Amino acid sequence: MRHLHKHLHSLLKSKRGISLSYKMFMWVPRFIYTIVVVATIFWVISSFIMTRTNVYDAESKILASAAYYSGNGFSKSDPDTGRVYTGVIDSESFSTKRLGDLLVNDKPLIVGRFVKKQAAVDYQLGQQPGQAIYTDKDRYERWQPLAQAGGKGEGSKAVYSDVRYAAVLDPATGRTAGYVVETVFIASG
Numbered sequence: 001m002r003h004l005h006k007h008l009h010s011l012l013k014s015k016r017g018i019s020l021s022y023k024m025f026m027w028v029p030r031f032i033y034t035i036v037v038v039a040t041i042f043w044v045i046s047s048f049i050m051t052r053t054n055v056y057d058a059e060s061k062i063l064a065s066a067a068y069y070s071g072n073g074f075s076k077s078d079p080d081t082g083r084v085y086t087g088v089i090d091s092e093s094f095s096t097k098r099l100g101d102l103l104v105n106d107k108p109l110i111v112g113r114f115v116k117k118q119a120a121v122d123y124q125l126g127q128q129p130g131q132a133i134y135t136d137k138d139r140y141e142r143w144q145p146l147a148q149a150g151g152k153g154e155g156s157k158a159v160y161s162d163v164r165y166a167a168v169l170d171p172a173t174g175r176t177a178g179y180v181v182e183t184v185f186i187a188s189g
Contacts, residue, residue, distance in 0.1 A: 099135055112186070116180075160186075161182065
């Protein structure tokens with residue numbers, strides 16, 4: 001026992017024992033800080049790689065707005081001044097051909113349907129059937145059952161719908177009537 005006491009006394013005098021225990025003790029926070037830094041770097045890199053943003057809802061609203069508010073869409077426009085009367089639909093311009101020409105560059109990503117229905121119902125005549133126009137009718141009819149099934153994963157389809165109220169101009173009489181225009185876009189998920 002005396003020998004051990006003598007040895008500890010010599011280590012304390014040389015401060016070598018205190019130095020070794022301090023270095024060993026400082027490895028604990030260094031190890032924890034290293035783990036935190038490595039985990040943070042991994043999280044930052046993986047968040048940039050694995051992020052997938054769904055922009056189809058915004059894209060469907062932009063495409064619908066292009067049809068409603070541009071001179072190339074189906075809103076009434078003055079040929080002399082180029083003014084577009086927003087909220088007033090020209091019934092001659094409300095056609096599948098016009099809509100297809102307007103959105104021709106966006107057909108592979110998203111397809112849509114616009115349905116024009118009377119807002120005021122004459123109860124003696126009943127609800128009038130709506131007039132539907134499509135960006136691409138064949139693709140819309142193929143994608144609609146998949147979108148209604150609500151599947152997830154590769155090849156899935158998602159529905160983005162919107163309802164707007166508009167006045168429809170009859171060019172023959174020059175009168176307008178209130179209509180509801182339902183917009184349904186289907187995007188490939």
